Amino acid sequence: MKFITRFLIPVCTLLAGLMCGACSDDDKQIEDLPEAPYLTVSETVFGDVGVDDVTLYTTVASSRTVTVRSSDEWCEAELLADTEKDNLRLTVMANPDEKERTATVTVSAP
Numbered sequence: 814m815k816f817i818t819r820f821l822i823p824v825c826t827l828l829a830g831l832m833c834g835a836c837s838d839d840d841k842q843i844e845d846l847p848e849a850p851y852l853t854v855s856e857t858v859f860g861d862v863g864v865d866d867v868t869l870y871t872t873v874a875s876s877r878t879v880t881v882r883s884s885d886e887w888c889e890a891e892l893l894a895d896t897e898k899d900n901l902r903l904t905v906m907a908n909p910d911e912k913e914r915t916a917t918v919t920v921s922a923p
Contacts, residue, residue: 848876849876850875850876850877850922850923851874851875851876852873852874852875852876852877852879852920852921852922853873853874853875854871854872854873854901854920855871855872855873856871856872857871859903862905863908864907864908864909864911865907866904866905866906866907867904867905868902868903868904868905869902869903869904869905870899870900870901870902870903871899871901871903872897872898872899872900872901873892873900873901873920874897875922876922877922877923878922878923879892879920879921879922880892880920880921880922881901881918881919881920881921882918882919882921883903883916883917883918883919884916884917884918884919885914885916886906887905887906887908887914887916888903888904888905888906888916888918889903889904889906890902890903890918891904901918901920903918
């Protein structure tokens with residue numbers, strides 16, 4: 814009987830108090846948490862584009878503000894704000910020398 818009064822009752826009282834105070838209306842709910850950052854590009858490689866002027870499109874999706882930059886003047890990259898799909902326009906200028914060339918378009922977000 815001493816065990817119950819000296820140990821078990823205080824422990825049960827402490828646990829009951831912790832359980833009652835563990836939840837409150839001030840706790841953040843899962844839906845209140847910010848969205849995890851993401852950045853996706855639907856198509857990342859365009860091969861055998863040809864020698865004439867050509868315009869290519871791909872889709873960029875992100876939870877952050879996106880910036881784009883091309884490594885070469887003959888390949889222009891522009892992010893279109895008025896559409897969700899095919900919103901990255903790549904304009905590849907004509908290749909009069911018909912030599913193989915490669916450009917890198919960097920898509921980034923903080």
